[in-house]
Amino acid sequence: MAIEFDFDQPIFVISVAAQLAEMHPQTLRQYDRLGIVSPSRAPGKSRRYSQRDINVLREVQRLSHEGVSLEGIKRILQLENQVAALQRRVTELSEELDRRPRSLESRIFAAGTAGDVVSLARGKRPRARSQAVVVWRPRNSE
Structure with a gap:
């Protein structure tokens, strides 16, 4: 025991x-x-x-x-x-990202220096001279 x-x-x-x-x-x-x-x-x-x-x-x-x-x-x-x-x-x-539906995998997000996160349309970039970090997951990552 x-x-x-x-x-x-x-x-x-x-x-x-x-x-x-x-x-x-x-x-x-x-x-x-x-x-x-x-x-x-x-x-x-x-x-x-x-x-x-x-x-x-x-x-x-x-x-x-x-x-x-x-x-x-x-x-x-x-x-x-x-x-x-x-x-x-x-x-x-x-883990949350892994649980998300596949349709969200093609979305792109930007995180600003203040910690804010926004969704970006495909082909769009954060504002010019922004210090944002862009995070995405390729469609064929598995």
Whole structure:
């Protein structure tokens, strides 16, 4: 019988999390204050860490040992989260595109620098000197 483990389930109290991450509990409190790792809160306001939080703490420790400042670590983690979110969004959009009816495959879209997306008629181009990116899928792409 396989047991599924939810990496996002906040189950570890601060002392256990500190032990698993090989850090002092006060260090975890400091990281929480700085917003580097933000654990969940139990009803009594005590911190609860997930396995994902423990993994992040280990990454923070590794980066710190390599000489990266806490502000640098915070920025790296923010950028990694942003990249992961963007990758999930690309996957969602790709799946949505795959579910679209075939008649839409011949349509052309332009995306402007502000992130707006417009459908273009076949043979039309975005406004002159636009920095738009044109995206299309060839009819015989499969």
